[in-house]
Amino acid sequence: MFQNLGVPGLVIILITCDFGSEKSSEIGRAFGRTLSEFKSATKGLVDEEKRKIKNLSY
Structure with missing residues (x-):
């Protein structure tokens, strides 16, 4: 049953056992926000690099 x-x-x-269900949901929300911020920051960096490359090609 626990093989996978x-x-x-x-x-x-x-985490669920240590913090309980209330804290787990707060931790999950914080983790989700962190991932969202990371994703938007990386997208901004990629877009900036693409703009730089596009400007150099002209």
């Missing part, structure tokens, strides 16, 4: 659990599954179970 893996490390990520164990981490989620441990």
Whole structure:
């Protein structure tokens, strides 16, 4: 039954056990916001580099 659990599954179970359901949802929200900010920052950097390359090609 637990053969396909893996490390990520164990981490989620441990976090849920340690912090409880209320804290887990707060941690999940914070993690989601962090990923969202990271994604937008990386997209901004990629767009900036594309603009630089486009300007150099002319």
